Amino acid sequence: MSPGSAPLDLTRWSSSQAPPSPPRHIPSQQLYPASQPTTPAGKYETGSRNLPNRGRGASSRTGFRDVNGRGDLKPIINDHPSGRRADPNSLGRYLSPLKCLTIALPQTYALCNHAFRYESSDNPRRVLTKPSKPVHNNGVDNEDWDYILYVNDVLGGEHGGDRYLILDVLGQGTFGQVVKCQNMRTHDICAVKVVKNKPAYHNQSKMEVAILDLLNQQYDPNDSHHILRMLESFTHKSHLCLVFECLSSNLYELIKQNQFKGLSTQLVKVFTQQLLDCLTVLKEARLIHCDLKPENILLKSLQSPQIKVIDFGSACHEMQTVYTYVQSRFYRCPEVLLGLHYNTAIDMWSLGCIVVELFLGLPLFPGTSEYNQISRIVDMLGNPPTHILENGKQTHEFFNYNGLDAHGRKQYRLKPMEQYASEHRTNEQPSKQYFKQTKLKDIIMEYPFSKKNPKQSDIDKEMANRRAFVDFVEGLINMDPLQRWTPAQAAKHPYITGEKFTGHFEVSIDTSLPSPHPLCPSEQYFSLPICLLFLGHC
Numbered sequence: 001m002s003p004g005s006a007p008l009d010l011t012r013w014s015s016s017q018a019p020p021s022p023p024r025h026i027p028s029q030q031l032y033p034a035s036q037p038t039t040p041a042g043k044y045e046t047g048s049r050n051l052p053n054r055g056r057g058a059s060s061r062t063g064f065r066d067v068n069g070r071g072d073l074k075p076i077i078n079d080h081p082s083g084r085r086a087d088p089n090s091l092g093r094y095l096s097p098l099k100c101l102t103i104a105l106p107q108t109y110a111l112c113n114h115a116f117r118y119e120s121s122d123n124p125r126r127v128l129t130k131p132s133k134p135v136h137n138n139g140v141d142n143e144d145w146d147y148i149l150y151v152n153d154v155l156g157g158e159h160g161g162d163r164y165l166i167l168d169v170l171g172q173g174t175f176g177q178v179v180k181c182q183n184m185r186t187h188d189i190c191a192v193k194v195v196k197n198k199p200a201y202h203n204q205s206k207m208e209v210a211i212l213d214l215l216n217q218q219y220d221p222n223d224s225h226h227i228l229r230m231l232e233s234f235t236h237k238s239h240l241c242l243v244f245e246c247l248s249s250n251l252y253e254l255i256k257q258n259q260f261k262g263l264s265t266q267l268v269k270v271f272t273q274q275l276l277d278c279l280t281v282l283k284e285a286r287l288i289h290c291d292l293k294p295e296n297i298l299l300k301s302l303q304s305p306q307i308k309v310i311d312f313g314s315a316c317h318e319m320q321t322v323y324t325y326v327q328s329r330f331y332r333c334p335e336v337l338l339g340l341h342y343n344t345a346i347d348m349w350s351l352g353c354i355v356v357e358l359f360l361g362l363p364l365f366p367g368t369s370e371y372n373q374i375s376r377i378v379d380m381l382g383n384p385p386t387h388i389l390e391n392g393k394q395t396h397e398f399f400n401y402n403g404l405d406a407h408g409r410k411q412y413r414l415k416p417m418e419q420y421a422s423e424h425r426t427n428e429q430p431s432k433q434y435f436k437q438t439k440l441k442d443i444i445m446e447y448p449f450s451k452k453n454p455k456q457s458d459i460d461k462e463m464a465n466r467r468a469f470v471d472f473v474e475g476l477i478n479m480d481p482l483q484r485w486t487p488a489q490a491a492k493h494p495y496i497t498g499e500k501f502t503g504h505f506e507v508s509i510d511t512s513l514p515s516p517h518p519l520c521p522s523e524q525y526f527s528l529p530i531c532l533l534f535l536g537h538c
């Protein structure tokens with residue numbers, strides 16, 4: 001530096017003053033509009049303030065300047081970062097190659113070809129529905145009568161209601177698709193179930209709307225009983241759409257993430273308490289969920305073990321058990337398998353299967369067929385009580401009648417697999433065993449510890465927890481629905497309350513009778529559709 005010359009003060013260069021220079025790979029006449037001078041005014045002015053900003057990477061020499069006003073010329077370095085193109089929207093800023101080829105791709109194209117024009121309407125729409133080929137309903141439905149959903153399409157607003165921007169897919173079920181959406185008015189994120197455009201699904205889903213409305217408004221107005229919230233429903237291009245609060249992963253995914261190793265008795269307890277709370281409310285409303293399983297229990301978020309029960313699409317009132325074929329097979333109870341009348345007790349059987357699965361990481365009765373399901377249950381728990389077998393419409397499908405016993409009671413024995421298979425022309429396979437033990441108590445008590453080298457005090461505590469857990473589960477998977485514990489009874493078990501478990505828990509009689517619905521004239525003749533008429537849902 002010459003004596004008397006001012007030091008370079010790079011900090012006083014603002015990026016907006018930095019002159020853009022053409023990148024090596026794009027001709028400068030393409031980079032700058034014809035009206036814009038290739039060399040911005042002042043680019044080669046002398047004086048430290050006007051020195052171009054120095055960026056990272058190689059610099060290119062673009063001229064000389066008088067460094068001291070006395071004609072001492074020094075080369076001017078144009079500090080254009082290597083491999084970067086000037087941002088045409090922000091003078092003095094540069095775009096990285098990554099940006100040029102991603103978010104600034106339309107500009108990059110426009111630079112290369114002046115005729116290029118970008119229109120967002122030309123974007124290929126990301127389809128979320130499979131198959132996506134238009135078949136029905138003027139081309140908006142596929143061959144399965146599912147509405148073909150695209151990211152950034154809008155649902156709703158047909159009758160002036162809220163509109164929902166489709167963001168992503170959340171799940172798929174028998175009834176339709178569930179997508180993550182954003183309410184375009186409130187900006188809230190929600191889940192929208194878009195039901196198949198078929199009368200059977202449409203009508204059944206209207207029942208789901210009615211049941212959730214009833215539960216949300218009448219039985220759980222404060223949203224404190226772990227029941228999914230339905231925000232509204234509307235029709236979009238003949239598809240019934242149900243708008244729900246948006247939840248997180250389901251419990252099956254949680255088990256899977258845990259590599260099917262099972263959850264601690266403590267965490268299982270936290271989930272069970274919430275499920276019992278939900279089932280208590282359902283029993284009060286005399287509603288049967290009919291499809292309780294880990295996939296239909298969702299975490300509210302990944303931050304805490306708060307859960308919600310979803311999918312009331314198979315739910316019904318106790319007086320309206322029109323379908324004989326309910327519940328997912330692994331969680332199906334003996335009275336349903338054998339074709340008896342059923343009530344809210346069937347959800348308690350499912351709950352028993354679920355809590356064991358949460359603890360073990362594997363389903364308790366993973367039946368591969370109806371026969372395999374019942375044979376797994378019988379293998380573990382023995383025959384169902386005689387009165388159940390006597391009254392089951394399907395008993396003769398699975399059991400042989402073996403005459404009367406010494407007390408004059410009918411005796412039944414499960415058909416051998418080969419007999420059942422030949423009678424029903426099915427390909428039954430022997431049950432694959434996942435545990436070497438066959439009895440529930442042994443499976444649970446001998447299940448390996450998750451902790452390596454636990455202290456004796458930890459072992460004692462865990463074994464005490466497990467003893468309470470076994471006793472609790474046995475009350476739920478009682479073959480006799482009349483003896484099976486109700487949610488209120490189960491909620492009093494020491495495993496749930498945290499009291500010391502001192503031996504088999506004797507339940508007291510459940511006096512919590514369902515209260516008559518406020519809008520129904522007679523509890524005796526209560527039926528859901530009548531009730532819904534009062535609520536204006538039919």
Ligand SMILES: Nc1ncnc2c1ncn2[C@@H]1O[C@H](COP(=O)(O)OP(=O)(O)OP(=O)(O)O)[C@@H](O)[C@H]1O
Nearest residue numbers: 170171172173174175176178191244246247311313
């Ligand atoms: N509120 C929600 N928030 C987040 N994901 C959801 C929500 N509701 C449903 N899902 C996802 O969508 C999937 C299908 O939903 P749902 O069980 O209600 O549909 P379905 O057609 O009734 O299914 P199924 O075949 O079990 O009857 C769920 O397993 C879940 O993964």
